[in-house]
Amino acid sequence: MAQKDTVKSILNAAEELFSERGFAETSLRNITTKAGVNLAAVNYHFGSKKSLIQAVFARFLTPFCEDLEQELDAVQAQLDGHVPQLPGLLMLLSQTALRAGHDSPRRLGIFMRLLGLAYTQGQGHLRRFLQKEYGPVFKTFMRLVTAATPELSDEDRFWRIHFMLGATVFTLSGADSLTAMAEHDLGKGSDIAQVVDKLIPFLASGLNAPHQAG
Template identity: 75%
Template sequence: MAQKDTARSILDSAEELFSERGFAETSLRNITTRAGVNLAAVNYHFGSKKELIQAVFARFLAPFCDDLGKALRGYEHGLAGQSPQLDALLRLLAETSMAAGGGNARRLGIFMRLLGLAYSQEQGHLRKFLRNHYGAVFERYMQLVTAASPELSDEERFWRIHFMLGATVFTLSGVESLTAMAKHDLGVSTGIDGVVDKLVPFLSSGFQAPHQE
């Protein structure tokens, strides 16, 4: 197996196993067994389990953040002094996510499960890695979200952002099962684009709901 193919096989296996079992519960032996390689190959290509976890995220986030940065620059240029709109920002983020996943619902679902694990499992090195490498583009995105919601306090905005994130991760991490349920229960056939079309206005409405004292 060529070195490039070996690295890809390790990443593919790690991505799937981490999303299925979690970071702590997945050993390097689990990964090498599924990838059909030995431990030396992991050490050669990635150095350690921590660096392998980071590489799994980088494979998705590097192109995603490049595309998001370009999309944000285009969006800001088009504002021409107008205030940003939350619906448009959410749609922009959703479209960039789907493009980074190559339109593959399974791949996007895997990444969303990994993203959820990054928040729910103690992985301090991962949060530091994500902040150092991709924090700038997300900070710019959040500046636009803040400008689009001046009526919210920082505290209220914090909670609503994380509630939106939770709903998004839950929905997109299981989008294949969700569309299958819609087909079975409602007789409705839809793809990931259709799910996002329903998710975005739901998120926007919740985020912008009147604050209850």
């Protein structure tokens, strides 16, 4: 097997197993068995399980963030002093993510499951890696979101962004099941892009909802 094919096989196996079982529950032996390679190949190409986890995320996030950075630069150039619109920013983010996963219809859903696991399974090394490698582009995005939601306090915006992330992870990681349920209950099929179109107005409304004093 060529080196390029070996790396791809390892990443494919790791991505799928991590998303199904979690990071701690997936051993390197599980991954090598599924990928059809030996442990030496994993150690040679990645060095450690932590590095392999980071590589799985990088495979999706690097092209995604490169594309997103260009899109955000274009948005900022066109604003000309005007306030950005939240639905447009969320749609830009989602469409960029869909393009990043265009090579596999399941890729975006798998990545969203992995993202959810990154925040629930104590993967501190992964969060540090994501912040270091991709923090600047997401800071740019958040500056635009802040400008689009001037009425929100920093505290409200923090919580609503994370609620929004939770809803997005739940929806897109289970998009196959949701679309099957919708087809059964409503008699109407849909794909992940159509699910995103339905999700964006919900997220924008939630993020912009009036503050309720306690």
